[in-house]
Amino acid sequence: MPNSSSTVNKKGFLSEIVPMWVAIFGLVFATGSLVAQEAESSEDSDKVVEEDEDEEDSEEALDEEVVGEDGEASDEESESAYADEEMEEVITTGTYMPISDPTALIVRYTAADIEAMGVTDLSDFFRKIPEQFNSTTPQTSTSFATGDELGGDSGGLYYNFNLSTVNLHGMGSGNTLVLLDGRRVAGFGGSERDIVNILGIPMEAIEAVEIQLDGGSAVYGADALGGVVNFITKKNYRGITLNMKQDNSYTGADDYTSGVTFGFNWAKFRTTISLETSEREPIINAKTGHNTLDFRHLFGEAYDYRDYNYSQPGIVKEWNGSVRYPGPYYSDWYINGSFNIDWDKRNFIAQLPLDHTGLNSTVDDFNYGLENITPYNRLEPVNGAHSSRDGGVMNIYYDLNENVEIFLNSRYSTDNSFQQNFSIYSLAMRLVVPASNAYNPFGRPMFVTYVPGNEQDTGILPIPFRKAEGVNKNVTIGVKWKYAGENEIELSVTEGRSSNRQLYFQSSTRRERYAPGTDEFYRRLASPDPEVAFNLFGNGTVGGAPFRDFLGNTARRIGTNRVTEIALRASGFWFELNGERISYAFRYSQRAIRYTNRYQYLAGLFDYDFDYNAVWNGISEPVSRNNSFSFEFWLPVFSHEEAKLWGKELQLTIKNIRTGNFNWGVIGGFDFNFDLGEGWAWDPSTTDWTTVPVYSYQYGIDRDEADFIKYAEHDNAPSIGFYYEPMQDVTVRVNYSKNVEPPLTSQLYDSYDDSEWFVYDVLDPCDTTEGEPKSVFYERVPYRYSWANPNLKSSVSENWSVRVNWSPEFFQNFELDLTYADRSHKDKVDRGLNYRNEPTALCYDVIASRTPEGALDFINYDYFNAHEDSTKTLTTNITYRMQGDLIGLIETRLAYNAYIERKREPLKGLVFSALGTMRDPDKYTGRFQVFWDKGRLNMNMTARYTPGYLNDRAHYCRWQQIVNEVGECAQFAPWGANGVYGGYLSMDVGSLTTIDFSFAYRFSPEFSLRFSSQNLFNRNAPITIRDRKPYDATRWDARGRVLSMSFSYSPSFY
Structure with a gap:
């Protein structure tokens, strides 16, 4: 094991x-x-x-x-003599032209900026910047409704504790395009949306991070509705630099990172290689300030998450008599085939007192009745995972002659993560304990639910765990030909591959007959010797000897991604216009994205192997193909040399891309078969093996019944921008862009035929059988539920942005930057199922199908193109610099980011707004930064303010709490009234201000040392509850205060 x-x-x-x-x-x-x-x-x-x-x-x-x-x-007093030289290859975000696009809304963070923040990996970096909203990280991998739209990814990205993503504007990680040196990389293994895991990009290799906030479809095609993140790597590096850093986290999430970058030029050959390795520990939840699942003292009676079904000492119930489906008694079905109920047996529940070891117990020692059960109360010890990552980036260039260059850009990274599963459902044992067991005093087999917490703490039994193994590869090979001065043609081929494998190791209640450790497991379960037997009745302090084969590989999930792109680009400069030369770029590309996703369950009587794509889409490795042709022009309408009365300079940028998106899949043809055979099962009444009927399940496609359909859609994504300088100290940038994204394979196709079930207690407010709309109540209404809609259109995002920069001559070193952005997301793919609890949704034809008379016929829960999502933001940045021989350089920056409007209108007239809630961005954020540099010293301090918000998913009231009117859940009583069977409680969450600090000293041009701290004053999380944790990991970094020390060494080899 x-x-x-x-x-x-x-x-x-x-x-x-x-x-x-x-x-x-x-x-x-x-x-x-x-x-x-x-x-x-x-x-x-x-x-x-x-x-x-x-x-x-x-x-x-x-x-x-x-x-x-x-x-x-x-x-050298201010920077190393062996820093990066100016790159011959100029990589800019938002354009393929040889110049940067002055009209694009781009934010740039250099490697020095990132280092000054004191962050260790890219997940920490994106937590700090205002452009990012809640995303998926190792801390939030088990959180639902984070604001990051992973639910639409059929790859099943939840519970991937080795994944971190980018979510610009809160539009979802799937709508944020991540590039490496302007080229696509393979997404996380198994991700249909091709969501990129940024943990696979080594920080050591990064020269800069550029973020385009107004979308990027006009240049890069699909997947850029929310924006573009471009990681620019180091090139033309000469020398060698070694970096090492150690983080000490207040909550135990320590980190150790080492990296080296080296490169040299030799005749016509140039290469730069960056390598990085890191180790990180998980967060210890007890160090965040809480160690209980009972939050009633903080939030009220409803907030009790202790478990009454599984505990230590074990909870004892009568056995249902089944060998094949062992469980608690509910009726005589498995005993004699009748539905007769023995109520004494059904209501039987018992548990030993907390101080009882279970040794030599009698039936009189037990407490009986649900009211006397002591629930299980243990907070999950850790959040996150033990992780080990290694990665490298290599850039090689070779000049065939003065005009022709061959290049190779590559990345390779691996990660191995390990997470102990302390979830009650992973730890708990659900076993029928035979009468012969040394700790069973009842004289008959009993069904026991038991959590072996103390045994796992002391090493008697291993703790269930999961392992994740990820690999990322990217290679680009190309050739550049310079002609006619500064014109260039580039041909490149890019191949990116990624894989992710998760292995689950748990204690299965049903073990295979001939699997390793099976005989020993059941021998201990039935043993009359207390030195050998499993003790599922006591408090865990007395039991048998250690059992290393207690766990087995019960399940695994395997996913892969592959992206292939061939691109031909021509760019350069044309004739001169008004003192400047027109710049251009033309590009044609063909791209194919593939992914696979399989799940295997390997325990007990089942051997379950499910290929999601083959079953639901008809193809094991679906391929999404894209052909695109784009053009870009930069026109200097007039420049400083030919300034006009109405301005000093005016530049115009025009772009457009024509994309063709193609996909294949099936509608209908789902084929489900099962065969009846024989299998082995252990009988607790005889403590021996017996044969039982076993079903083997087979899923697939009946190709004679399936309809294979090709999806094809062509879209244009134009962009136009202006750069205007009305006077010497004022610049204005205006940009409009249209961005497109085709629907996913899983949204277009489904092998499963439409199913009609019923929804109960439906209030229809739009019945028109008598002319005027009126409300009619139905006891039940049929609904259609399908995963397919081949008539879906591409999602479209139209973005407007205006950016004004003012640097007054009369106030030297002062700069004011204002940015207004308006983003309209139309035809977003949504589901009718999401509005099943919204009565007015039945007033729309896309949701409700009606008879000719206007009566409700059935409800449609399929995919559809939603009307519009709208977001309007205002960003203000103020910078002031002071410099002198005595004080050195002091720079202060003040940033304010506000959401003016954020609303969802899935159906025209049906408007929702969750701004300032748990699921949506904060209404505003603020940041104040001071940077000081003098001689060998520099210092950076940043204060970040996050306002309070509404946690509108604080607690879900279960039916038991509603029936018993527990605490605030009484507001939903009586249960089932008006079709309400549950609901969420809300709570206000306070604001948070944290301060980050870093200090660096350069001992020599070759050696520097930096001390830094994130959350310097160790501000605790605002009081709230999220995923049964006493903090919201989407907004508060549960690493707490992180103290870091790092050094950089660049020996003078060259």
């Missing part, structure tokens, strides 16, 4: 890393020495020739060299 202990070993980690760095240093030192010797020999020869030709010129060159060295020595 795999070792269930933590995979993170700090001593072993360092002992493996240090030799690797030594080897790398030795290799690069040797290479660097050879290159340096070659360069020195070449330089000496050149100098001899120059002295022979012109001694005077040689002396002048020497003087210039001395001056240059003095200047470099001065520069």
Whole structure:
């Protein structure tokens, strides 16, 4: 059995890393020495020739060299002499033109900006920036309704504790396009939406992160409705830099990261390689301030999450008599085939007192009756996972001649994560304990639900766990040809692949007859020897010897993603217009995205292997194909050289992309078969094996009945922008863009035929049988539920943005930047099922189907194109700089981000707004930053303010709480009235202000040391409840205060 202990070993980690760095240093030192010797020999020869030709010129060159060295020595006081050189390949976000698009709404964070934040990985970085809303992270992987739309991804991305995503504007990770050097990368393994896991991108390799906030379909095609994140990697690096960092988290989530970047130029060959390795521990929930599932003292009587079905000591019930389906007694069905009920047996429930070990117990020692049961009360110990990640990025360039260049860009990363499952459903044992068991005093087999918490704490039994193994690969090979000056043609091929495998190790209540450890398991379950037997009755302090085979691999999920793109681009400059040259770019690409997703269950009598795509879509590896042609033009209408009376400068950018999206799948043809055979089951009454009927299930497609359908749709996504400088110190940028996204395969196709079931207690407010609309109550109404709608249209987002920058001449070093953005998301793919609790939704034809007379016929819960989502934001940034010999450089920045409007209108006239709630962005946020740099020192302090919000999903009132009118759940009583069978309670959550701080000292141009702290004053989370945790991990970083120390070393090899 795999070792269930933590995979993170700090001593072993360092002992493996240090030799690797030594080897790398030795290799690069040797290479660097050879290159340096070659360069020195070449330089000496050149100098001899120059002295022979012109001694005077040689002396002048020497003087210039001395001056240059003095200047470099001065520069080294502020930055390393071995920092990145200016890249020959200029990568800009939002355009393929050789110049940046001045009209695009782009925010840029350099590697220095990221380092000053004190963050360790990209998940931490995106938590800090205002452009990001709640996304999926290892901390929130088990959270629902986070505001990140993962529910529409058929890849099943919930519970992936090795995943972190980007969610711009709260439009969902699936609507945010993530690029690496302007090119697509494979999404998380199994993700249909091609959602990229940013944890697979090494921080060490990043030169800058550019975020385009006004969508990017006009350049990049689909998947960019919410915006674009472009990770620009280091290139043309000369030298070597070693970085190491250690985080110490107040809640135990420590992190250890090491990275190295090295590169050299040799004749026509250039390469840059960045490597990174990291280890991170999970968050210890007890260190967040709580260690109970009983929150009644904080929030009221309804907030009690202790479990009354599973506990320690075990909860004892009568056995239902079934060998094949063992469980608690409800009727005589498994005993004699009748539905007669023995109420004494059905109501039987017993438990030993908390201080009883279970040894030598009698039936008189037990407490009887539900009111005397002690519930299980243990908060899940950790949030997140033990994770180990390794990654590397390599960029290679080779000049065939002055005009032709061959390049290769590649990334490879792996992650291995380990998470102990402390969920009650993972820990609990549900077993029929035979009468022969040493701790069973009842003299007959009893059904016991037991949580072996103490045994797992002491190592008697291993803790259930999950492992995740991920691999990410990306390779781009291409050639560039420069012609006619600064014009260029590029042909490239990109292949990205990713895989993710999750393995579940649990204690199955049904073990395979010949599986490893099965005989020993049942021997202990039936043993009369207390030194051997499992004790499911006591408090866990007395039991049998350790049992390492207690766990088995019960299930696994395997997903893959693959993206292939071939692109041909021509870009450069045309003729001169008003003192500047027109810039252009043309690009044609063909892209294919594939994914697979399989789930296997391996325990007990079932061997379940389910290929989601093959069953529901008809193809094991669906392919979404895209052909696109785009053009871009930058036109200098007039420039400073030819300024007009009405302005100093005006630039115009025009873009458009024509995309064709193609897909294949099936409608209907679902084929379900099961065969009856024999299998082994353990009989607790005889403590021996017996044969029982076993069904084997087969799912598939009857291709004679299925209709294979091709989806094809062509869209245009134009963009137009203006850059206007009305006066010397004011600039105005205006941009309009249209962005498109085709529907998913799982939204278009479904092999399962439409099913008609019934919904009960329906109030129809729009019955028109008598002319005027009136309300009519139905006891039940049929509804149609299908996963397919091949008539869906592409989603469209229309974005407007205006950005004004003012840098007044009379107030030097002051800058004001205002940005207004209006985003309208139309034809978003939605489901009628989402509005089953909204009576007025029945007034719309897309939801309700009516008879010719106007009576409600049936309800449609299928996919449909929603009307419109609207978001309007205002962002203000104020910057002021002071500089002097005495104080150095001081820069202050004040940022304010506000949502003016955010509403959903899925059906025209039916408007929802959740702004300022748990599921939507905050109404506003604020940030104040101070940066100071003087000589060898620099310091950065950032204060972030998050306002209070409404937790509108604080607690779901279950039917038992409504029937018994427990606390605030009484507002939903009586249960079932007007079709209401449950509901959510809300609570107000307070505001939060945190301060981050970092301080760096440069001992020399080669060596610097940085100390930093996130949440410096260790501000606790505002009091609330989320996913049975006493904090909201989507808004508060549960790592608490994080103290970090890092160093950077760049030896002078070159």
